[in-house]
Amino acid sequence: MNNKEFIGAIALKTGYTQDESQQMVKDVIEQLSKYFESGESVAVSGFGTFEVKKRLERVMVNPATGLRMLVPPKLVLNFKPATMIKVQVKKGGVENG
């Protein structure tokens, strides 16, 4: 399912045009992105929570040289699906074998 098909499906479902739907999705993404930029988590009811989490610094060994390197901590985005979504995903498992 690529972006174009996704937008098409949303247009069909909402009754908005393709252009309106594309704009709408773009607006939602921009909004989410702003929260992420300020380090804020976003909980979307019935869907899940996008969390900005700090990944701790860790030591990595370069297998070619054997040298150890300290990888600095960094912020990553985590998505925790809501229970309802988890159940839907599992259903896919039953249907697809």
Added chain:
Amino acid sequence: MNNKEFIGAIALKTGYTQDESQQMVKDVIEQLSKYFESGESVAVSGFGTFEVKKRLERVMVNPATGLRMLVPPKLVLNFKPATMIKVQVKKGGVENG
């Protein structure tokens, strides 16, 4: 950032009412959820990819009894943020220290 604030922000950004925005987000979630149910991944341009992935079966040990249990394989939902989003998230790190 909870759901109500999120919907409010979207309404402000899109110019749709709160109710329209809420309905729209609900429609998008239902649409995504349908794809997940049929095991399909969804790529949203400029945001990221939601992937339905099979987590392999694994052996778990109950620490109280020492008994080993086979946890069956299951489908889980994975979110891979797009590069642009990853960059935004990292920026948050710089601003927040």
